[in-house]
Amino acid sequence: MAKRSVVLVCFERVQALDLVGPWEVFTEGGHDHYALRAATPGGGQFGSSSGLRLIADDLSRVRGPVDTLLVAGGLGVHAACADPAFLSPVRRLAATARRVGSICTGAFVLAAAGLLDGRRATTHWGWCEQLAREYPRVTVAPDPIFVKDGNVYTSAGVTAGMDLALALMEEDLGRQAAMRVARQLVLFVRRPGGQSQFSAALELQTADRQPLRDLQAWIVANPAADLSVEGLAARAHMSPRNFARAFTREVGTTPARYVERVRVEAARQRLEESDAGLELVAKQCGFGSGNSMRRSFLRVVKVPPADYRVRFRSTKP
Known part of the structure; x- marks a missing residue:
């Protein structure tokens, strides 16, 4: 069986865990199942919000077919949303991807690209009001760990991206595979995404x-x-x-x-x-x-x- 292509989109001042967390989940799922790549405008080395330096491919040069397109969040998300050269390849890849998703404030990128219009979505609880205010065509749900609306998935803040990745893996490989990865990474398997991001x-x-x-x-x-x-x-x-x-x-x-x-x-x-x-x-x-x-x-x-x-x-x- 062909590997599923997973592209994680990032940018300068990304939240490192938004990128690395889901990456580790898919990696634990097995190299036989997933082909992973990170992509950022221009490619090469870039910085996370915590100062960690990362390396990614050039987003504009990523070509399909893409199975899963995920957009990370972070302090640089609003600058990314204002950059047409960033949004254009996101729209292009999303148009043919089997499923599209965001981690944390990556939901702002999907919203800016028009991919959340008429959909229900979530993001980090601290940004839900702003997402709803700036994108009134999006129905923002502030409570869930993650939301699935059609083939579009949005997750709550930071570590919730790992919950989302586990849920996507369960869809692909079954519950036992997701449970194995959750045990290996010492994570809870939380599904189907309705659980509150608050406690x-x-x-x-x-x-x-x-x-x-x-x-x-x-x-x-x-x-x-x-x-x-x-x-x-x-x-x-x-x-x-x-x-x-x-x-x-x-x-x-x-x-x-x-x-x-x-x-x-x-x-x-x-x-x-x-x-x-x-x-x-x-x-x-x-x-x-x-x-x-x-x-x-x-x-x-x-x-x-x-x-x-x-x-x-x-x-x-």
Whole structure:
């Protein structure tokens, strides 16, 4: 079987991991399956945003057939978007590629080239508002790890490009191959891309004081435990009133809201990865009942847990 040609498009001040991350995923997939090349305007040596020097082929000289065209992001993306000599070969290659995608702010390149018009797309959470503002014909989804719309794929920030590459590999070579690569690179296999690029542990701020930081980590690890204000206060060796005030001040939300977010996140993972019934998932994640979990899902995720499972269930091996 012929190798699949994968072209990763980059530019001066690219985010190095946007390029190297997917490259490593496809490389682990096997040299028998993928022929990789990086391409940049003019070719030769260029710099990443972190100062790492890279070498790539001349983008204008890349010819098809291209199976997969992926555009990286980085601090130089807006200068690249304003360069017709950069956008022209991107459009040319995209016109015949089997699938086209972007990593992080590479979505701006696809949008500038008109490849996202009328499509749903995502990018790094910090750039979603600007993408939507500058390209109103694009429906920007700020939450997912990656979005597939037809043969066009867009991923969230930086390391999400590796999630996207794993998903593309699964399409090509099957789940077992993707699982093997994920284990080798010590990655999670997250599919089908509906999972949030946010988490309670990342989106909410970490407490200033070590005891509360440790407690936050304990909550994430033990969603089914007694996470009442009284129970948490006892673990923190504080009075319930003083604990609630300190937690809210340092974390930016009440203990109850933080616990709800953690439990919903834990339930989402179980719904995506297991066959357990809703009542059992609710019990495992500390909800009093399936109805309680449903109310929390509607409040946090905006869909009931049963619908979430249908939409975002991982493919079985």
